[in-house]
Amino acid sequence: MSTTTHTPGRLEATLRAQRDAGKKCLVPYITGGLGDDWLASLAAVIDGGADACEIGIPFSDPVMDGPIIQQANDIALESGVTPESIAADLRGFESPIPLAFMTYYNIAYRMGHERFAKMLNDCGVSGSILPDIPMDESDEWIATADENGVENILFAAPTSPDERLARTGVRARGFVYAVGLLGITGERQSLAESATKIAARTKNHTDLPVLVGVGIGSPEQAVEACSQADGVIIGSTVVRRLVEGQGAGAVRELIASYREALDTAFPG
C-alpha cells in the first residue's frame, strides 16, 4: 500500500475524520443549476446529514451518465446554466460541508486549467471529479490542481488492473471514486458484486478514503457497499426526485434515510 505525502485538503480531511471515527461517508450528487432554487436542494442534502456533496456542472455529452442525470443536464443547460453561473450562485453560499464539482474534462479544458482551478477556489469548492480524463492524460491538470489546492479525485474501475490501482492511489486527492459496476450512473435493483470487490481491491492500494459510486439506489445497498468501502456516492436516486419535482423536502428525507442506515450499521 502506498501512502501519499501531500497535505490533505478539506474534502480528504473531512472524509478521513469520518472514517477515523469508525463511521461511513455519505456523498450525494446534485445537478448544479437544476431549477432556480437548486441551492435549496444543496441545503437539503446538508440538512439530511451528508458529509460532502458533489455538484454536477452540466455537459452536453455526459458519456458516464444514465438517463436521469442526462435529463437533469439537459434541463439545466436549456435554462442557460453555465459553469460560471453555478460558481456565482455558490459564492453567496457558505457550505458547512466540503463540495466537489463533477463535470467532464472539456469544461475545464475550454476554460483553461488555471481559470477552472481558480473558479473552484473562488466559490469554495474543494474538489474536482472529471470522469473522462484518466490519470494517463492528467499530468498537466493534476499539477495545476495541486498548485491551487484543488483535490482532484480519480477513479478505480472493476476493469482496472492492480498496477493501475496502485498509481491511482498515489495520484488521487480527496478520495478514490470506486466505480461500483460496469456501466453508467443509475439506480439498480441490487448491488453489483463488483461494488464490494473493487472497494476492497482499491483499499489494498491506498490509504485515501475509498467511496463507491455508480449503481447505489437504496440505503440497504449503501450499507452493503460499506462492508468494504469507506462510504458511498449517491446520484441518480437523488436527482430523480429533483427531476420529478419532489422538492427539497423529499431530498432531505432521502439523505436522512441513508444517513440513518449507515449510522445504525456503522455507529463508530
Added chain:
Amino acid sequence: MTMTDPGPTGRFGEFGGRFVPETLVPACIELEKAFYDAWADPEFRQELDTLLKDYAGRPSALTDCPRLSEELGFTLVLKREDLNHTGSHKINNVLGQALLAKRMGKTRLVAETGAGQHGVATATAAALLGMECLVYMGEVDMKRQELNVFRMKLLGAEVTPAMSGSRTLKDAVNEAMRDWVATVEESHYCLGSVMGPHPYPYMVREFHRVIGSEAREQINERHGRDPDVVTACVGGGSNAAGIFSGFVDTDAELVGVEPAGGAAVGDGIPGVVHGMLSYLKQDEWGQVLEAESISAGLDYPGVGPEHSHLAHIGRARYEQVTDAEVIEAFKLLPRTEGIIPALECAHALAWLSRDREALAGKLVLMNLSGRGDKDVNQMMEILEL
C-alpha cells in the same frame, strides 16, 4: 513524418490521446496491443486481404470521368469505393475490426452510425463472422435513412435509436460508448471513423490505407504520375484519411471538404469529446454544438484528430460547402458519368465544381466513398425532375 504510427500516447502532434472513463482505459490498452500484434502478423494480414478481395471486391476500380472533366475544365479521376460490398469504404475498416475482435475473443460488436453505411457494414461483418451486433443510430437519422435501418435488421443486427441531444451521429456515439462501458468484457466497440480514443484513429486509418495505396498505384499506371490534388469529404474523416495516406508523401495538395453546418476543422477550436482532443464545434463554455448537415454521415461537430493535425501543420486544407451547393453537385455525376454518388461524396464534388477555375488543367483524384442509393428517397423530396 506524417500519417505514420502515433506511438503509445496516440498523439498526432498535440491532437488525439485517450480521454475515456477509467473503466474503458484497460480495454483501449488491450485493443492497442491486439492491433499492433495482429497488424504485424502475416496470417492476420492474409486473412484480411482475402476477405477484402473475395468478399468486399477489392481492389476497387479507378474511373476516369471524360464528360465531367470536360465540363469542369480539369481531369477528374474517381477512386470507386462505392463499388465495394455494402456500397461504401466502410467495409475496409469493419472487416479489419471484426476479425480483430474475434481474435480478441469478443462475441459482440457495438457500433454507432450516421447515414447507416457504417452500421450496415458492421452488421454485415457480424453476420459473416457469426457475431452479435447492436447499432446505435440517432432517431432523426433513422427517419432519413430508413432503407439502411431495414438493411441492418435484415442482416440480423439490432438497431437502437439514440434519443438524446440532437438525435444524430454525435448522440449515437454517446450511446455506443455508454453501451461499451457496460459490456466491455464481451463487446468490441466497432468505431466507424478515424476518431475516438487511441488506438482507434490510427487503427481505422490503417484499415483504410488500402484506398490510398491502391489509388497511388492505379493513377500512376494510368496517368503516369501522382495527382495534383487529392480530395474527399470529411465528417469524422475516415475515407479522407484512407486516400490521403497514399499521397501524403507526394507533392499532391490534400483537400478535405466539410459540410458548412458541421465544419469542425474550419469553424471549431480544440476540445475533448468522444475520447479525443481535436477540433470541435463548441460554445464558449465547452458545450458541444449540434452539427446541421443534409448528409447524415457528415452531421458531426468533431473530426478525427489526425485531420486536426494535418490542418494545423498545413499539410492538408479543409474547404466548406453548403447544403444548397451539395444538392446541385449531387446531380452532376449521374448526368455526366452515370454514377449516383452518396450525399457525403457530393460535398467533395460541390467543392470541385465551385473551385473549377482554380483547378483548371490539373489532375484531380477524388475518393468516391459511397454510392447514392441510400439517399434517393431523401433527394426525391428535394429535387424536382
